[in-house]
Amino acid sequence: MTLVGWLQVLALFVVVLICVNPLGKFMSRLFSGERTFLTPVFGPVEKFVYSMCRIDPEAEMPWYTYLFAVLAFSFVGFAYLYILLRTQQWLPWNPQKFGPMAPDLAWNTAISFMTNTNWQFYSGENSLSYLTQMAGLAWHNFVSAAIGVSVAVAFVRGLANRNIRTLGNFWVDLTRSCLYVLLPISVLGTLLLVWQGVPQNFHAYQTVTSVEGFKQQITGGPMASQEVIKELGTNGGGFVGANSASPNENPTPFSDLFELWLLLVIAASLTNTFGRMVKDQRQGWALFTAMSIMFFIGLIVCYPQEASGNPLIHQLGVLGGNMEGKEVRFGVAASSLWAVATTATSCGAVNAMHDSFTALGGLVPMVNMQLGEIIFGGVGSGLYGKLVFVIVTVFVAGLMVGRTPEYLGKKIERKEVQLAILYIIVTPAVVLIPAAIAVLIPAGLATLGNSGPHGFSEILYAFSSANANNGSAFGGLGPNLFYNVSIGIGMLAGRYLEIIPLLALAGVLAHKRAVAESAGTFTTYSPIFVTLLIATIFIIGALVFVPADALGPVAEHLNILQGKVY
Amino acid sequence: MFVSQRRLERRPRSRSLFDREIITRALVDSFKKLDPRWQYKNPVMFVCEVGALVTLIFFARDLGGRGPAGFDFAISIWLWFTVLFANFAEAVAEGRGKAQADYLRRSKTETTARRVVNGQAETVPSSSLRKGDFVIIETGELIPGDGDIVEGAAMVDESAITGESAPVVREAGGDRSAVTGGTRVISDRIKVLITANPGQTFLDRMISLVEGAKRQKTPNEIALSILLAGLTIIFLIAVATLGPFSMYAGTVQSITVLIALLVCLIPTTIGGLLSAIGIAGMDRVMQRNLLAMSGRAVEAAGDVDTLLLDKTGTITLGNRQAVAFIAAPGVAPLDVVRAAALSSLPDETPEGRSIVALAKQQGAGEQEPTNATFIPFSAYTRMSGVDLPDGAKIRKGAPDAVVAWVREQGGTLADALSQDVERIARSGGTPLLLATNAGVLAVIQLKDILKPNMHERFDRLRAMGIRTVMITGDNPLTAAAIAKEAGVDDFLAEATPETKMELIRREQSSGRLVAMTGDGTNDAPALAQADVGVAMNSGTQAAKEAANMVDLDSDPTKLIEVVEIGKQLLMTRGALTTFSIANDVAKYFAILPAMFATAYPAMSVLNVMHLTTPQSAILSAVIFNALIIIALVPLALRGVRYKPRGANVVLRENVLIYGVGGIIIPFIGIKLIDMILATLHLT
Numbered sequence A: 001m002t003l004v005g006w007l008q009v010l011a012l013f014v015v016v017l018i019c020v021n022p023l024g025k026f027m028s029r030l031f032s033g034e035r036t037f038l039t040p041v042f043g044p045v046e047k048f049v050y051s052m053c054r055i056d057p058e059a060e061m062p063w064y065t066y067l068f069a070v071l072a073f074s075f076v077g078f079a080y081l082y083i084l085l086r087t088q089q090w091l092p093w094n095p096q097k098f099g100p101m102a103p104d105l106a107w108n109t110a111i112s113f114m115t116n117t118n119w120q121f122y123s124g125e126n127s128l129s130y131l132t133q134m135a136g137l138a139w140h141n142f143v144s145a146a147i148g149v150s151v152a153v154a155f156v157r158g159l160a161n162r163n164i165r166t167l168g169n170f171w172v173d174l175t176r177s178c179l180y181v182l183l184p185i186s187v188l189g190t191l192l193l194v195w196q197g198v199p200q201n202f203h204a205y206q207t208v209t210s211v212e213g214f215k216q217q218i219t220g221g222p223m224a225s226q227e228v229i230k231e232l233g234t235n236g237g238g239f240v241g242a243n244s245a246s247p248n249e250n251p252t253p254f255s256d257l258f259e260l261w262l263l264l265v266i267a268a269s270l271t272n273t274f275g276r277m278v279k280d281q282r283q284g285w286a287l288f289t290a291m292s293i294m295f296f297i298g299l300i301v302c303y304p305q306e307a308s309g310n311p312l313i314h315q316l317g318v319l320g321g322n323m324e325g326k327e328v329r330f331g332v333a334a335s336s337l338w339a340v341a342t343t344a345t346s347c348g349a350v351n352a353m354h355d356s357f358t359a360l361g362g363l364v365p366m367v368n369m370q371l372g373e374i375i376f377g378g379v380g381s382g383l384y385g386k387l388v389f390v391i392v393t394v395f396v397a398g399l400m401v402g403r404t405p406e407y408l409g410k411k412i413e414r415k416e417v418q419l420a421i422l423y424i425i426v427t428p429a430v431v432l433i434p435a436a437i438a439v440l441i442p443a444g445l446a447t448l449g450n451s452g453p454h455g456f457s458e459i460l461y462a463f464s465s466a467n468a469n470n471g472s473a474f475g476g477l478g479p480n481l482f483y484n485v486s487i488g489i490g491m492l493a494g495r496y497l498e499i500i501p502l503l504a505l506a507g508v509l510a511h512k513r514a515v516a517e518s519a520g521t522f523t524t525y526s527p528i529f530v531t532l533l534i535a536t537i538f539i540i541g542a543l544v545f546v547p548a549d550a551l552g553p554v555a556e557h558l559n560i561l562q563g564k565v566y
Numbered sequence B: 001m002f003v004s005q006r007r008l009e010r011r012p013r014s015r016s017l018f019d020r021e022i023i024t025r026a027l028v029d030s031f032k033k034l035d036p037r038w039q040y041k042n043p044v045m046f047v048c049e050v051g052a053l054v055t056l057i058f059f060a061r062d063l064g065g066r067g068p069a070g071f072d073f074a075i076s077i078w079l080w081f082t083v084l085f086a087n088f089a090e091a092v093a094e095g096r097g098k099a100q101a102d103y104l105r106r107s108k109t110e111t112t113a114r115r116v117v118n119g120q121a122e123t124v125p126s127s128s129l130r131k132g133d134f135v136i137i138e139t140g141e142l143i144p145g146d147g148d149i150v151e152g153a154a155m156v157d158e159s160a161i162t163g164e165s166a167p168v169v170r171e172a173g174g175d176r177s178a179v180t181g182g183t184r185v186i187s188d189r190i191k192v193l194i195t196a197n198p199g200q201t202f203l204d205r206m207i208s209l210v211e212g213a214k215r216q217k218t219p220n221e222i223a224l225s226i227l228l229a230g231l232t233i234i235f236l237i238a239v240a241t242l243g244p245f246s247m248y249a250g251t252v253q254s255i256t257v258l259i260a261l262l263v264c265l266i267p268t269t270i271g272g273l274l275s276a277i278g279i280a281g282m283d284r285v286m287q288r289n290l291l292a293m294s295g296r297a298v299e300a301a302g303d304v305d306t307l308l309l310d311k312t313g314t315i316t317l318g319n320r321q322a323v324a325f326i327a328a329p330g331v332a333p334l335d336v337v338r339a340a341a342l343s344s345l346p347d348e349t350p351e352g353r354s355i356v357a358l359a360k361q362q363g364a365g366e367q368e369p370t371n372a373t374f375i376p377f378s379a380y381t382r383m384s385g386v387d388l389p390d391g392a393k394i395r396k397g398a399p400d401a402v403v404a405w406v407r408e409q410g411g412t413l414a415d416a417l418s419q420d421v422e423r424i425a426r427s428g429g430t431p432l433l434l435a436t437n438a439g440v441l442a443v444i445q446l447k448d449i450l451k452p453n454m455h456e457r458f459d460r461l462r463a464m465g466i467r468t469v470m471i472t473g474d475n476p477l478t479a480a481a482i483a484k485e486a487g488v489d490d491f492l493a494e495a496t497p498e499t500k501m502e503l504i505r506r507e508q509s510s511g512r513l514v515a516m517t518g519d520g521t522n523d524a525p526a527l528a529q530a531d532v533g534v535a536m537n538s539g540t541q542a543a544k545e546a547a548n549m550v551d552l553d554s555d556p557t558k559l560i561e562v563v564e565i566g567k568q569l570l571m572t573r574g575a576l577t578t579f580s581i582a583n584d585v586a587k588y589f590a591i592l593p594a595m596f597a598t599a600y601p602a603m604s605v606l607n608v609m610h611l612t613t614p615q616s617a618i619l620s621a622v623i624f625n626a627l628i629i630i631a632l633v634p635l636a637l638r639g640v641r642y643k644p645r646g647a648n649v650v651l652r653e654n655v656l657i658y659g660v661g662g663i664i665i666p667f668i669g670i671k672l673i674d675m676i677l678a679t680l681h682l683t
Helices: A003-031 A039-053 A063-090 A103-114 A130-160 A170-196 A223-232 A253-277 A281-308 A311-315 A331-344 A359-370 A381-400 A414-440 A442-446 A452-467 A481-510 A527-561 B020-032 B043-066 B069-107 B202-211 B219-248 B255-265 B268-287 B295-302 B311-315 B333-344 B350-361 B399-409 B417-426 B454-463 B476-486 B497-509 B521-529 B541-546 B558-582 B584-595 B601-606 B614-638 B647-679
Strands: A206-209 A215-218 B112-117 B120-125 B134-137 B147-151 B153-157 B168-171 B184-187 B190-194 B290-292 B306-310 B321-327 B373-375 B383-387 B393-397 B430-436 B439-447 B467-471 B490-492 B514-518 B532-536 B549-551
Touching (some): A039 A170, A063 A103, A063 A170, A103 A130, A103 A481, A130 A170, A130 A223, A130 A481, A223 A253, A253 A331, A281 A331, A281 A381, A281 A527, A311 A527, A359 A527, A381 A414, A381 A481, A414 A442, A414 A452, A414 A527, A414 B219, A452 A481, A452 A527, A527 B219, A527 B558, A527 B601, A527 B647, B043 B069, B043 B268, B069 B255, B069 B614, B255 B614, B268 B290, B268 B558, B268 B614, B295 B532, B295 B558, B306 B497, B306 B558, B311 B467, B311 B476, B321 B350, B333 B383, B333 B393, B350 B439, B393 B399, B399 B430, B399 B439, B417 B476, B454 B467, B454 B476, B454 B558, B467 B497, B490 B497, B497 B514, B497 B521, B514 B521, B532 B558, B558 B584, B558 B647, B584 B614
Parallel strands (some): B306 B467, B532 B549
Antiparallel strands (some): A206 A215, B112 B120, B134 B190, B147 B190, B153 B168, B153 B184, B393 B430
8 A cells, every 4th residue: 555545545535525515505596496506598498397307397207207207218228228329230330340249238237237237248349339338238327327316306305294295206317417516517527527538429430550560450439428427426337447447437546537637526526516406404414424434444454454465476577566457557555446446336436457456455346236226326216215214224223222213313114114115125035036046056157257255256246236226347258148138137127126116215215394403312423323323234234245245255365374275 | 699709809919020930931932922912013123023033044045065054053043042132121120011011911801790770779790880870789799890889879999900908988969970881889888870881990090001002102112113223224225235245355245144234233232122122111100000091191191291189199299287276356256156167067078077077176066057058169160168047157168159149148357367377378378267147257377288308209209300389279379388488489379270270372473392190080181181180989980081190099199209200201212212223333343343353354454343253243243232131121220310400400410320321331241252252162
């Protein structure tokens, strides 16, 4: 570890922290229907969209209508992308003349982008036309992030509303998320990345002769525009297979820092939006603090592991940190930071290969995802996932102080606990059950890149990533029919099986009247509560994965210490 | 006609939880409760019982030499113990209630009753009485059913119900008219209107309540059960998938080991003790001689934000004393004394009697006026007095009410007295105005006597975040002075049933839970509206029916204890849940290295407790898991230590004790058990 390494971490944290308040305030005003400084610019566009789509922006939706709108919109988006992937050979903007994607892979890819996962069993530069990239994938990069924000905002309204059955209007939330938040930052960010050297063109790939005299093909395309929303929307699907490790997607130290900032900023700021919408900013800062602490816990484990490297390789006389699978341009610190950040959010973009991390260094991204993308989490999904854990924590803590537990004045009773626990069961079920099937059938073992505990880690990582809608991979695992289908199911379940009980929970909460606060009510922004929240997340969220993780990264680590490899 | 001369046994009020008789019965019941139809209601323990059964089957199979039969047997036995210990906890909790119910059933002997039909008394079995019947009861007879006295007054021995041996006065009219079936009249004769059909009497309800026959899970208990069931499912997934994962790692886990891990991970500690905690909480209420109509009411008591307390009897002693008469200018002191005595002679309230006593002391005569009509006090007029045959009317009562009355009668007002009224009120006394229809005569100064230690109790309530509101018919000045002296947070002066009701509604609409006590019929609507309503046993049937708790001692301050019991109940559940979940960390460290000792020998590094062998490690964890239930039974039944403090302080302390403690204790416990097993060569 180096001082410079930690300074990079600190720099990132500070630039994110600075934005939490202003961006949080902006989004709070936006989703409360108040005027913002962008209203003069986008207000007319917004009105035009509503009149074109015949949306009544004043119509409030109860939770089931909101849910139906989310599901219907997602399904149509899925069908659209699937058709695009299967027919790109007949469509324009395909200078490399790529053919159609195979049906099972297209299914996997369409789900992947619809669910904000961006799991990629393909390499974009070898299989997707520019049209598919821009009109298909980028479209989903925007709207899947906007859906996350919308659902989170609807859930916050459930906590803030009193005696009302409605949660807002999905179409309005969706439109505003895209128009006022994602688009402006993307446009400015694209310009910034183009300045840093990221390509933005429609040319065919260029073949050049390198200094050594070899012929090399240089990938081009509308990369910068895709790059920004890839991080900003915590999507993570790279234009090229190497993702942000490629010099075209991520050319400079500045672009590296900027992209990290992009993938954290909305999720972090939404805590502030939440605090403002429930009219107690301390509640938002408490969540931000819990998220930050968990982020640093991951980093404190991961970075030293990577920095100290693999003892078996040290014995061969190669000293220093673990540089396998890392860009020399970035080194250990920036790669560890990126790995933690991309899995603390549900982004999944990478600037190094997680498969090549040390055993425990690789354990951190895995655990981050298994917690259910809640450290900062995906845009929107991080906030609502965190709030579900808050509700469970409040329930147990509330009993301990001798009062029917309440959060923000809403009593946490039978229905709330029922729906919260339904939400929480999804993650272990969707990760562990398919992983167990995978190790039992030949198809599950056929495409493993490694044997022994590391091979198991690859399987476990894949399903953890799918459920968390993360999309990063232990690259060793190759695609086949089984994984295309099962990971597709995992991504779907990880997204929608959680949104269903979540919106139901929002509906139940919205309808409750608020109870008065007294000295008998414990505060949900005190250090002790934040500590308890983190402990609950680790105990309920992570304990269930301990046996599985023990057989993967932990066994690998302990074996390496004893000099045993597979 | 005497039905039974057998003297009623006094109901025993308290008994040790670990009484020999109760323990013996509980031991038998713990086996009866193994019935899967019973266990099914508790998902956590049901999983545990299924696990015990499956391991037993594997033991039988392995006896043929196919596997480690001894190990299977040890695990199975301890899993059965886990279930039995949980059953035992519940049975002990029920024990005291069952013993009480047995006793009450004995006092529910079949008697005869004298029913009045068309003015004629006829003897019928008490079981044939129906609502609306009138019965006559005389000295020495048992009261055949619940009812209200419509004629007469009597001394009644209620010890069979309340356990209190001193007889109490019950009389027609007013707020002490209710009698309970199964109690005995020890003097005088009363006529009673029966208000409950057989099978629905107070005694019947009491039996089923203390026995817990119709015990329903309370809302919080249900919510917690759901959380525990959810955790059970989560760990079921973790353990079930561990089988295939182990096969990938090249080692096959026996079903026995997987079940052992599962039972250790699911929250058996809280799952096994959950119903015992609830029953014991109800039992603690019963020990205070309070009858809660449902567990929901006790639980709600823990959530109460606002406590409405009647001033009289709760904050002050019931008897206010008259200490001075202050005559209006130009009125002779003797006239005042005489009028005061006249107005109060038939007035049996403590205040009335104290006025008569003071008047006599100051020279009033003894003679009662003939043909005078006594006007009793009512909450609406807030006055009492007499109408004399010569047309003169005398009234005493709340100053504003009396002033209004005098004005209405065309009498003269005495403005000079208003200063005295104010002075008395400000000092916490109660000023009454005494007047005739001709005009105001004097101010009577009544003094309230505060109950001892009330200030401390209110401070405690405040620390818990509960606001106290004193309810009084006094004028605002008096009320303010007493409220200040007693240390309550707020007061409602010049209260009428309507203003009381309005206060409750207002508190509830701003999201607060309200508790109150009451005894009179006009309290009934407010008792029903309040979230927690405690009726005095001495009160009317209407009040008792509207309330969700009945205090057999008729002690209004007990409400405060109910709140504490309610809080303690929830805290005990929360604390044991936290403890139970925190235990899992140590169990992982015991079991996981043991399971993978052959596949990944390197994992022995994680055997931080240095447990002797893989088998002893797993067995120690299972034994610890069973023993911790029995070790926590006293805590579950008595409740966690409770001190009235702010929520944040309580949270911090309980997290430290039950959360951090819950992580550390099993490490020590499992290590100790392993050492014992090793010493005994059982590994």
